[in-house]
Amino acid sequence: AIKTDVERVGSVKQQLSRLAKVSLQALFPDEIEPLIAVCQAKFGDYQCNNAMGLWSQLKGKTTEFKNPNSIGQAISKNLPQSEIIESTSVAGPGFVNINLSNKWIAKNIHNMLVNGIEQWAPVLSVTRAVVDFSSPNIAKEMHVGHLRSTIIGDTLARMLEFSNVEVLRRNHVGDWGTQFGMLIEYLFDQFPNWEEAGDQAIGDLQAFYKASKKKFDDDSAFRTRAQQAVVKLQGGEDRYRHAWQNICEISRKEFDLVYSRLQVQLEEKGESFYNPYIPRALEEFRKQGLIKESEGAQVVEVEGYGIPLIVIKRDGGYNYASTDLAALWYRLNEEKAQWIIYVTDVGQQQHFDMFFTAARLVGWLPDPSKNTYPKASHVGFGLVLGQDGKRFRTRSSEVVRLVELLDEAKQRCKAELIKRLEDNGKIVDWTDDQLESTAEAIGYGAVKYADLKNNRLTNYTFSFDQMLNDKGNTAVYLLYAHARICSIIKKSGKDVEELKKLGTIVLEHPDERALGLHLIQFAEVVEEACSNLLPNVLCEYLYKLSEMFTGFYTSCQVIGSPEEASRLLLCEATAVVMRKCFHLLGITPVYRI
Ligand code: ARG
Numbered sequence: 311a312i313k314t315d316v317e318r319v320g321s322v323k324q325q326l327s328r329l330a331k332v333s334l335q336a337l338f339p340d341e342i343e344p345l346i347a348v349c350q351a352k353f354g355d356y357q358c359n360n361a362m363g364l365w366s367q368l369k370g371k372t373t374e375f376k377n378p379n380s381i382g383q384a385i386s387k388n389l390p391q392s393e394i395i396e397s398t399s400v401a402g403p404g405f406v407n408i409n410l411s412n413k414w415i416a417k418n419i420h421n422m423l424v425n426g427i428e429q430w431a432p433v434l435s436v437t438r439a440v441v442d443f444s445s446p447n448i449a450k451e452m453h454v455g456h457l458r459s460t461i462i463g464d465t466l467a468r469m470l471e472f473s474n475v476e477v478l479r480r481n482h483v484g485d486w487g488t489q490f491g492m493l494i495e496y497l498f499d500q501f502p503n504w505e506e507a508g509d510q511a512i513g514d515l516q517a518f519y520k521a522s523k524k525k526f527d528d529d530s531a532f533r534t535r536a537q538q539a540v541v542k543l544q545g546g547e548d549r550y551r552h553a554w555q556n557i558c559e560i561s562r563k564e565f566d567l568v569y570s571r572l573q574v575q576l577e578e579k580g581e582s583f584y585n586p587y588i589p590r591a592l593e594e595f596r597k598q599g600l601i602k603e604s605e606g607a608q609v610v611e612v613e614g615y616g617i618p619l620i621v622i623k624r625d626g627g628y629n630y631a632s633t634d635l636a637a638l639w640y641r642l643n644e645e646k647a648q649w650i651i652y653v654t655d656v657g658q659q660q661h662f663d664m665f666f667t668a669a670r671l672v673g674w675l676p677d678p679s680k681n682t683y684p685k686a687s688h689v690g691f692g693l694v695l696g697q698d699g700k701r702f703r704t705r706s707s708e709v710v711r712l713v714e715l716l717d718e719a720k721q722r723c724k725a726e727l728i729k730r731l732e733d734n735g736k737i738v739d740w741t742d743d744q745l746e747s748t749a750e751a752i753g754y755g756a757v758k759y760a761d762l763k764n765n766r767l768t769n770y771t772f773s774f775d776q777m778l779n780d781k782g783n784t785a786v787y788l789l790y791a792h793a794r795i796c797s798i799i800k801k802s803g804k805d806v807e808e809l810k811k812l813g814t815i816v817l818e819h820p821d822e823r824a825l826g827l828h829l830i831q832f833a834e835v836v837e838e839a840c841s842n843l844l845p846n847v848l849c850e851y852l853y854k855l856s857e858m859f860t861g862f863y864t865s866c867q868v869i870g871s872p873e874e875a876s877r878l879l880l881c882e883a884t885a886v887v888m889r890k891c892f893h894l895l896g897i898t899p900v901y902r903i
Pocket of ligand 1: 445446447484637653
């Protein structure tokens with residue numbers, strides 16, 4: 311019978327681990343963590359790998375077992391009865407190969423179709439997490455690095471949210487610091503009536519930043535005023551605070567253009583937010599004697615970097631590190647987050663390593679080898695390169711305007727889509743709105759997928775031609791593959807909802823079974839992508855899913871075959887899982903092409 315309540319059983323791996331645990335408990339007095347892995351060879355679907363390790367502990371101390379193989383045999387024999395397992399076998403040094411039951415795989419898929427993909431949400435041990443991502447700096451450009459952070463961070467947040475983790479999506483914008491003195495003073499100079507003119511006064515904020523920087527460098531009287539302005543701003547003087555807010559607001563509007571195009575949700579808590587918490591955070595270090603004086607600055611000594619972590623600058627001001635310490639304090643104590651994840655380029659790795667070490671010294675974070683919460687993780691990523699192998703820039707300007715980049719992806723997709731539809735004579739069925747939204751889904755999806763599909767630490771080359779190719783591992787290919795599955799189902803003329811109620815899934819053909827097995831592994835893939843903070847793991851799964859579907863569709867006739875009902879359900883399950891992958895990657899699915 312199909313369960314209708316959402317019972318959180320976890321991934322196949324987790325379910326097998328529970329069975330193996332029962333077996334291990336029956337055999338050994340100590341608690342042993344089951345080691346379950348996907349079987350790489352053809353001996354089974356999964357394997358339990360505990361025997362070898364146990365043998366090396368028991369050798370010479372046991373008469374019960376004579377070799378690792380006999381431990382494997384015992385583990386296998388003591389596995390509790392379960393509908394999950396069809397058969398087991400024990401290979402050489404004690405690997406227990408597990409074959410899943412076809413019936414159970416089929417039932418599991420059917421259950422997902424009836425009760426929703428949430429059935430396949432992984433069960434994680436964390437309940438609340440902060441994902442600190444995007445985080446551009448006010449008045450400076452939001453560059454491709456911030457785009458990567460936005461895309462990767464959003465995906466991580468989505469995967470954790472799907473796994474029932476409460477995620478605090480934080481935009482740690484750089485909205486505090488000495489550059490504001492210069493910006494505000496320049497605003498007062500150039501636009502005495504800025505308050506009436508509003509946003510119009512400043513116009514292009516980046517040009518404004520450049521001009522004020524030039525004046526700051528060239529004009530010493532201005533420099534002095536700018537420095538005094540910082541003090542006035544930080545002291546809370548009205549006119550200065552107001553000007554600061556105005557400048558932040560202009561930046562925010564620009565950032566929001568990118569976020570709304572990408573459909574990314576973020577809550578801004580910028581550096582300024584944590585400023586009032588810095589003294590008390592540093593006080594905890596001081597009380598434990600962890601703050602020292604070094605060349606006029608106040609520092610925390612962290613071993614292994616050759617330099618200390620500066621927390622108060624020589625001029626008495628706070629910095630990036632002291633702000634991050636206060637933010638960490640806040641996230642742990644006020645927001646009660648268990649896992650705090652920071653998404654920035656790898657260039658900032660040392661900063662994060664150093665302040666994590668400092669947080670361990672003061673006792674906020676446990677030793678990472680203990681593998682307990684709370685936990686802080688830096689998710690680093692590589693550079694985006696242009697075709698010339700250098701840091702990516704657009705032709706027109708020295709910086710890449712992100713909005714223009716996204717627009718170009720969409721325009722190219724629209725042109726391609728129109729051409730395709732004209733060629734197959736379907737263009738008459740499409741309104742311009744439909745063309746627009748489809749081009750948007752494909753174009754933005756392509757930019758995101760190109761970013762996510764590689765291991766995040768590697769640099770990647772930005773190429774419209776590559777990412778918009780409809781063959782190979784691209785979003786375009788995958789979105790089309792999904793649309794094709796939808797059209798197979800449509801063409802059959804069958805009502806999927808009816809099929810779900812009446813039909814059963816049968817996995818007879820090897821390609822049907824292979825597809826079925828891959829489908830039910832969805833939960834453990836998301837689980838792995840979350841635990842290791844690697845979105846590319848999900849991309850690989852998705853690409854393989856579409857390949858396996860092609861394999862199935864090539865060898866198994868769907869429409870008009872005796873197995874039609876079952877096979878249509880497999881098509882539907884594939885489409886549902888693909889859509890969930892798209893959703894987790896922040897990509898909008900396309901239903902027809
Ligand atoms: N604003 C920084 C930058 O543009 C990124 C901030 C990342 N988050 C953090 N908590 N340090 O490089």
